[in-house]
Amino acid sequence: MPALIDKSLGQSFNTSLNVLAVPAFNDNYLWLIHDGVHAAVVDPGDAQPILAALDAHGLILVAILLTHHHADHAGGVQTLLQHFKVPVFGPAGEAIAGVDRPLREGDRASIPQLGLTLSVLEVPGHTSGHIAYVAPEQHWLFCGDTLFAGGCGRLFEGTPQQMVNSLAKLSQLPDDTLVYCAHEYTMSNLRFALAVEPGNPALVERIATEQAKRDRQQPTVPSTIGLENATNPFLRYREPAIVASLHAAGRLQQADPVAAFAALREWKNNFK
Ligand SMILES: [Zn+2]
Numbered sequence: 188m189p190a191l192i193d194k195s196l197g198q199s200f201n202t203s204l205n206v207l208a209v210p211a212f213n214d215n216y217l218w219l220i221h222d223g224v225h226a227a228v229v230d231p232g233d234a235q236p237i238l239a240a241l242d243a244h245g246l247i248l249v250a251i252l253l254t255h256h257h258a259d260h261a262g263g264v265q266t267l268l269q270h271f272k273v274p275v276f277g278p279a280g281e282a283i284a285g286v287d288r289p290l291r292e293g294d295r296a297s298i299p300q301l302g303l304t305l306s307v308l309e310v311p312g313h314t315s316g317h318i319a320y321v322a323p324e325q326h327w328l329f330c331g332d333t334l335f336a337g338g339c340g341r342l343f344e345g346t347p348q349q350m351v352n353s354l355a356k357l358s359q360l361p362d363d364t365l366v367y368c369a370h371e372y373t374m375s376n377l378r379f380a381l382a383v384e385p386g387n388p389a390l391v392e393r394i395a396t397e398q399a400k401r402d403r404q405q406p407t408v409p410s411t412i413g414l415e416n417a418t419n420p421f422l423r424y425r426e427p428a429i430v431a432s433l434h435a436a437g438r439l440q441q442a443d444p445v446a447a448f449a450a451l452r453e454w455k456n457n458f459k
Contacts, residue, residue: 204301204325206367208406209240214371215259216408218329225249225300229320229329230369234263238270249300253277253286254331255317260369261285280309280316290318305329310357312350313340319357326364328412330357335368336397336410338376339421341456347449351424358422362413373397373407379458380420383432383451389417424448 207219211233218229219240227250231237241248248271253261255278264275264285276296277286290296292309305320310333317340319330332340333350334357342350357366377394384390393414397407416422420429424447433439438450 204303206327206365206409207240207244208408209236210406211236212259215369216367216371216406217263217369218367219244219246220298220301220303221246222301225298227252227298227301227303228267229367230254230260230331231263231267232257232259232261234266234270237263237267247271248273250296250298251275251285252296252305252320252329253283254319254329254333254369255314256281256283257314257332260331278309278316278318280311280318281314292318296320308353308356310353312342312345312347312353315344317345317353321360321364326361327367327409328357328360328364329367331369333357333368334366334415334419334421335370335376336366336373336407336415337380337393337419338372338455339419339452342452347452348445350452351445351448354422358412358416360412362411362416364412365409366412366415367409371406371408373410374401376455377418379455380418382458383420383454384423384426384428386428387418389414393418420451421448424451 204222209217211217215232217231220227226246226248228237229252250273261283274288275285276288276290277283279289279291290307294307296305305322308319310317310319313332321328333353380390400407425444430447433450438454439447
């Protein structure tokens with residue numbers, strides 16, 4: 188939706204929301220959802236880049252949203268709270284200092300200043316209480332370290348079966364859903380994807396497209412659910428070509444999809 192500008196008042200009423208990527212650490216993206224005045228931050232692992240971005244864009248922080256407890260996602264919360272008294276949404280299943288709006292599957296995170304309501308999915312696997320936020324109107328997904336562009340998070344606390352179920356929820360979102368994941372791991376993920384599914388033309392094409400973005404120092408994130416379903420091996424572990432690669436590498440004996448997923452994740456852990 189375009190911005191509405193009321194010239195008679197000399198004020199601008201921006202009815203659309205934007206998402207700004209704020210790089211942090213080596214390869215994290217912190218996400219600022221804003222309307223030109225107010226902002227909500229997703230996974231502020233570090234407060235300083237967020238404070239700098241708010242300042243640079245003249246934005247007021249009105250909410251903090253957390254997907255899971257890891258420090259590179261939640262480490263900036265206390266410092267931000269010293270500057271802004273705002274609600275902190277986060278997973279009910281994890282103990283994170285500062286969270287005062289614990290969320291479970293089906294709950295909603297409402298940010299009235301932005302006219303934004305996000306719905307919550309529980310997506311355990313990377314951590315046991317990990318949640319994801321979906322903006323149903325905008326077709327945005329903030330999925331932390333569960334689904335990555337071309338890959339998925341490591342299983343630190345959950346089981347392969349949990350991660351399979353979590354990724355299935357995300358893969359069923361509309362194809363044009365923008366996937367705002369938390370790291371720039373894409374090229375490394377796609378190198379692995381090509382090793383396990385070399386005959387996938389959509390994957391070959393994607394590698395060229397994403398490499399061109401990196402060559403221009405642009406983020407490859409967000410991707411889309413449609414692109415992930417077409418190229419991400421962790422959503423495609425039932426594909427005969429991927430199962431054949433697992434067998435050929437001696438990494439899979441059973442004919443079980445969850446075992447295939449687990450073997451794929453294990454292979455990626457050790458892939459150079
Ligand atoms: Zn994490």
